[in-house]
Amino acid sequence: MxxxxxxxxxxxxxxxxxxxxxxxxxxxxxxxxxxxxxxxxxxxxxxxxxxxxxxxxxxxxxxxxxxxxxxxxxxxxxxxxxxxxxxxxxxxxxDPRFVLKRALEKAANLGFTFYIHPEIEFFLLSSLHPPVPLDQGGYFDHTTLGDGTDFRRDVITILEQMGISVEFSHHEAGPGQHEIDLRYADALTMADNIMTFRVVVREVAVSQNIQATFMPKPFSEHPGSGMHTHMSLFEGDTNVFYDAADQYNLSKTAKQFIAGLLHHAPEITAVTNQWVNSYKRLIGGAEAPSYACWGRANRSALVRVPQFTPGKMSSARIEYRAIDSAVNPYLAYAVLLNAGLKGIENEYPLPEETEDEVWRLTDRERKAIGIRELPRNLDEAIRIMDESELVAETLGEHVYEYFLRNKREEFAAYRQQVTPWELERHLGTL
Incomplete structure (x- = not known):
């Protein structure tokens, strides 16, 4: 110093x-x-x-x-x-950091280290009220986008000066929407890195006289901001999700971990998607998942198995796609880890892979193949969480009770609001 x-x-x-x-x-x-x-x-x-x-x-x-x-x-x-x-x-x-440490200790007692790689999306705005996107770029666009052209470069430079490695960055699908992917790290380090990342993004934005937001869905007509999270378990230097003999290169441990995520997904959604606004993003028809299923090339699935890099067993991983970038990463990674570990401990069977775009199926078709819907709003999510032993054990009594109470209050306040949509649709006709 x-x-x-x-x-x-x-x-x-x-x-x-x-x-x-x-x-x-x-x-x-x-x-x-x-x-x-x-x-x-x-x-x-x-x-x-x-x-x-x-x-x-x-x-x-x-x-x-x-x-x-x-x-x-x-x-x-x-x-x-x-x-x-x-x-x-x-x-x-x-302490949320202690909640995650407690989950990581459970994994360590089973011989596992939990590694994380998030894809963090956010919007840059020229105006906050009303929200106006900084640019009109689209997915992977490489054009002159005005004031935001050098934004990601400046953020990455600061992150790397702070010892936080970045893998990729690009313009996302929505106007003013960007994504920066952080390189793999253990879950506690990554949760700390995500908190630092948000500060850096906002500091750089303020320095350039623009606004940054991690709100999951600021625009009705544009995609929301998620934080797709790649996960793997290691025993020492060995990736236990990898199995060379399996057609998907997925080990039995990996399949049981996925099964745990799918089985417990509805009850952990209030933690991975904790805001009223989060559920405006989790609507069928976009890349944000609405149903608990898994697939490989299927980006409508809740859990995706990315293509394995030949000769690189450390790259075997799974991707959880519901989590949004406004989450508390300590709590979210704790419930995701414990849901997966529950699948390993109880040897949950992995359902059949889903190759269809799930939102195009009828309710009857989804029910027939055993695909459950994620909660449609925060109220439904906290009602399911209220019955969850897994979430209660993971968060601990104090955090669990406070979290539920706070979210009930948030949804109650939301229900009282009269929205512009209601006024436009009904005020002159009813």
């Missing part, structure tokens, strides 16, 4: 809904913060504590230390992610 002239160190953590929280300390306080933590009022943080049990302590994780490149010289700032604990040193069950 002395060599780089660091003036401030920001301690980062997230609330239950995935909003980033931060407190700045001076470099002279870092040693004490690492040894003893930094106390704060947990009752002021969404979902952390009630007033009479409010004292909490943020303990910085030194392995996450990085300089924030966008801060100017003379005001140089770095950051560390924190684990949240109670005053007696025990983990806070309200």
């Amino acid at each position: 002395e060599e780089r002239g660091i003036r401030f160190v920001r301690l980062w953590f997230t609330d239950v809904l995935g909003s980033l929280k931060s407190v700045a300390i001076a470099p002279a306080e870092v040693e004490g913060a690492i040894a003893e933590g930094v106390g704060f009022d947990g009752s002021a943080i969404e979902g952390f504590a009630r007033v009479f049990e409010s004292d909490m302590v943020a303990h910085p994780d030194p392995s996450t230390y990085q300089v924030l490149p966008w801060r100017q010289a003379g005001r140089s700032t770095s950051r560390m992610f924190c684990d949240i604990r109670l005053p007696d040193g025990s983990p806070s069950f309200a």
Whole structure:
């Protein structure tokens, strides 16, 4: 810190809904913060504590230390992610990072390391109210798109300066919509990286006098923003999803993991798609999935098995396509992991592959081949989650109860709103 002239160190953590929280300390306080933590009022943080049990302590994780490149010289700032604990040193069950750590520990006890590779979509806007796309580009367009031409390059440059590797970036299908894919990392590192990614995207946007949003579906007429997530399990250096003898190069473990995801998909959807707006994206007819099925080339499926790269067994993986980019990544990756592990532990059988575009089938045809629909809205999702032992065990009682309560309140507020669509359709005719 002395060599780089660091003036401030920001301690980062997230609330239950995935909003980033931060407190700045001076470099002279870092040693004490690492040894003893930094106390704060947990009752002021969404979902952390009630007033009479409010004292909490943020303990910085030194392995996450990085300089924030966008801060100017003379005001140089770095950051560390924190684990949240109670005053007696025990983990806070309200800490989303601890929820994911607990799921990863379960996987580790079975011999597995969980790796993640997300494709993160977002919109760039020239105006926020009303939302106006920054450009009129389309999928993979390489054209002069105005102010956003260098945006992705600038974001990637900062990410790489912070030790976050990027695999791909391109313009997405919607006007003003972009995608940046982060390189594989273990799930905890990746959840931290996603939180950092959102900050970087917004910081670069502000520096260019534009707006960035991770809202799942800001435009009715354009595709929504997802965060398709590629997943694999390793035992040491061995990818346990790979089997050279299988026609799909999928091991028994991989098939059971997929079966677990499909079986538990409806009950985890409230976590992977936690906003009222998330369900405007999960509508049939686009690449966002509406039904719990799997396939290889089928991009209407909830779980896709990407084509295996010959001679590269580490590339064997599966892709979960429902999750959106406004998610709390710590909670989402915890429920996805535990759903897959449940399939392995109980040896769930893998259903037949679905080759059809699922939304073109009739309800009777889908029922006949055993394909279940994902929840159609947040209310339906939380009702299913309310009955889920898997989600309750994964999140822990505190986070589980708070999450359900918060989402019920969100949907109740949404139900009271009169939308422009209703006014346009009915005001003059009813």
